[in-house]
């Protein structure tokens with residue numbers, strides 16, 4: 516774009532009010548639906564922190580940032596990387612022979628030698644790496660049953676879980692795979708065995724007993740790299756000051772199957788916020804550059820205790836005292852009935868951001884409303900580590916805590932895409948205003964004292980301790 520056209524563009528824009536900024540940008544219902552559906556698709560396996568699917572989603576986000584014309588904050592990478600403690604397990608190294616007995620009849624004894632990685636995979640970390648003719652438990656996969664077995668039997672016996680070969684947990688346990696967490700779950704291993712390899716139990720007959728002879732490679736303790744994704748829109752007159760627009764792109768992965776569906780898609784939480792970040796970045800790159808720079812960040816590890824944002828604050832890629840405000844997007848897609856086009860801030864009483872934002876969002880067709888739990892939720896998302904560090908930081912949500920929250924039923928089909936589109940278009944006005952306005956938002960006395968009371972506690976533990984999350 517030449518300077519003349521750019522100036523003309525800016526000149527024309529100054530004549531528009533209302534949702535004019537969003538006109539001609541990529542913030543359309545179609546684009547919103549397409550983006551959020553990709554992030555919430557079953558192929559993403561619920562975007563668990565530490566999963567290969569989340570890494571792939573991060574690469575996809577980085578590619579979108581690049582295509583939009585954003586630049587890298589740290590040359591050579593779109594990522595803000597940090598390690599979390601975990602282990603490498605190797606399903607290719609598993610040896611497992613199972614013996615099934617019914618009663619005392621030697622003829623009723625059957626032996627199964629399972630093929631590593633094809634029939635049997637290693638699920639979790641254990642202290643013991645081998646055993647001979649040990650009693651073991653064989654159960655059909657069910658997360659609740661498994662948790663019970665881990666709590667009761669784990670110290671004594673290997674656990675064998677029969678699982679369908681298209682189940683995400685089976686797929687995730689293939690080959691050499693990283694498992695987050697510094698603690699063992701049991702002293703004996705939990706094996707997944709592909710469904711159909713072992714005979715079904717005849718309900719009318721005496722239940723069989725099982726013994727296992729087994730060995731595994733020792734779990735290899737490792738620091739597993741995790742990735743926040745970030746891209747920069749460089750400002751003009753105040754390019755060394757930053758507005759951060761963020762959302763967590765992780766979710767909770769797979770879990771207990773509900774109606775045959777074990778994938779927690781996290782469509783509302785928080786494929787919607789991530790979609791907001793992406794579409795705002797793309798739209799803002801098509802407009803004249805604002806005064807302040809805008810840093811777009813997608814955090815990992817939010818669901819495990821705000822890990823990505825804590826790490827960002829612990830090792831910030833831009834100076835935190837140059838961050839004018841953090842606008843974090845959380846759950847934009849499921850308004851309560853009659854609340855279409857409305858949005859609310861967490862901790863809105865703590866700063867003047869709400870007062871600044873209300874008329875600006877109104878201009879974009881979005882009404883700022885109160886939400887009963889908004890104060891409690893202030894400490895529950897990625898804005899909070901910034902707030903503790905003194906940066907004015909709030910989350911904006913345009914939805915509710917619905918019955919599909921953290922369930923496999925949080926699916927893209929249930930999102931109100933027209934509502935989301937309205938909200939993101941409104942946010943385009945707000946982010947533009949925040950990046951151009953003279954005075955940055957400020958904490959008020961209430962906000963300062965709220966944060967002051969929490970700060971000493973937060974300072975006791977290092978910010979990079981994964982256990983240091985909200986419980």
Ligand SMILES: [Zn+2]
Nearest residue numbers: 763784785845
């Ligand atoms: Zn969330």
